[in-house]
Amino acid sequence: MKILGHYEELWLEHAGIPDGKLQDFTRETGVPDEDQIVQYLRDGEELFSAMGTVGDILGSDERILSGDSVLTDGEWVWRGDLWFYLSRYHVCLPDEFLTRVREHRYALPALDEARLLSLSDELHEIL
Template identity: 55%
Template sequence: MKILGLCEELWSAQSGAAKTNLRDLAREAGEDDEAALIGYLDGGYEILSFMGSVNDLLGSDERILGGDNILTDGEWMWRGDLWFYVDTYHVSLPDEFLQKVRSRNYVMPEVSREDRLAVYEEVRHIL
């Protein structure tokens, strides 16, 4: 399973070596299709849910409801607050992910219950 937004602030060291930090991914402007990308992120299958909210790690006073939740599309997994960072700070996403989402016309693929359970088991071992 590939981790989207693998930044030192968002994921524990158990999930792998973070290649960057969140602030380094922030940009002045987003992708032309940023709204569709945010919709895709928000429409992922929820694998793990936590009650509560998290602080914006880049400094605003915003709190993000469900920010610690983990979502998936069956190939990638990401935190529930990733949409916020894409929307607010235009955080860049990997080209591999962007190409896949665009090839799907921003439609979340069907992910079977068995595949979602497999992702859950993987997530349990890295959190």
């Protein structure tokens, strides 16, 4: 399991060493296919559902529904608010993840129940 958007403000210490602070990954403009990547993130399979909203930690007054939820594509896991930070602040994501998304033509791969249960167990260890 790989954590996408492993910023110190968004994940607990149990999750391991973060990539750094979220603000250090923001950019002025996004990649040309950013909208499709945002949709991929929004379409992820939920491993952990959190009701409610979370605030934008970078300072806008916006609230993100289910931002504390955790989603997956079977290889990567990410928070439910990562799509927001990508669309609003154009956060830089790892090339390895972007390559995977593009190779799958922006569609989540099919996941079987056994894989989702395995990832859920791994996630439980770090939450």
